[in-house]
Amino acid sequence: MIQFSTAVKNARLAAIATAIDAGESPASFVVYSGSRPSPSAAVTDQVALATLEVPQPFAADISSGVLTGAGFEEVMADADGEATWARLVDGEGGWVMDLDVGIEGSGADVTISSTTIYRGIITRISRIIFAEA
Template sequence: MTIAVTVSAKTARLTALRDAIDTGAGTAQLTLYDGVRPAAGGAATNALGIVDLGSPAGTVSGNVLTLALPDSINAAADGTVTWARITDKDGNWIMDMDAADDPNADLSISPASVFTGGLINFTTKTLSE
């Protein structure tokens, strides 16, 4: 059975998530990785791209958190993006998600196969409940 939650409760949860990302004194980041996604918060693989999130890290409207991401970044290494991690402003793990060149991925990027210096485009910047 699926749990049904009001939009206001979803908004509160996403606002709390955004506020957790904004915790600390530095800059919150989203890092794109290759390889198998580890257990929650586990040791990361090869970083293919790192982007600083804005402050605040995003905006919440209804049941959607829109991350403050640029349209694209340059890849830091060669590989195939398979997952992403968001850390707070102190570098602490907040969340991991699947990333792929797929509109149904948690984080949709294009292309998934990247080369050092090549563009990685963020085709979806939203997380929704």
Template sequence: MMDLALPVKNDRLQAIASRVDNAGNGATFTLYTEERPANAQQAPSGEELVALPVPVPFADSIENGVLTGKPMPETMATGGGEAGWGRLRDATGATVMDLEVGEDGSGAPATMPATQVYAGMLVEGVSLVLVEP
């Protein structure tokens, strides 16, 4: 077991934010159906529902071991189904991380008002909160 000091936790979160901001505008958070792959190097599983643009800078705040992402703009869904996970990519398309998706209040790192998505609907209210344990 490892327990990092708070400044180190914040540094790790800053490194994630810097990676997302890599190359400027163009980072995305893409929602998918089904379960996420075993690791972030595997091809996405499930149907792609929507690719949300990530604001630059990505982080709204980093404090006390918590990174809160800036709100993502509403985006029209291209697919339909239940959002189960999402992939965060930088502007070059490189995967930064995969995250569980849940409804607001679920405790998932990526949340949205409702996880059911329909093709053609505007997806809004998706937020990312990353917590260093």
């Protein structure tokens, strides 16, 4: 297994934060229902359940191989559905990453208390944390 120094881990995480902050507008974190497309592929019949504006700058802290994002503002969900994946796009709408969504203990990249989303419910992300192994 390859192991990196903390300095290299922090530099990789800084590159992720820079990608998220690209563009003059804030990035978006969009939670979807339906099948997750191939990386960077267009969204087709998937339904955007909630769109959260990513704080800019995104990184609140990068240290010891951990990137802690700034806190998000809550939003109202846009549609009803079962959350299965999320997409993070930069301020220009450029693809940054896709993530699986599931409940606590599911092993998903993003965990939420319930994957069932209803239009008009408050949707919040406390923080996003990326940790280098």
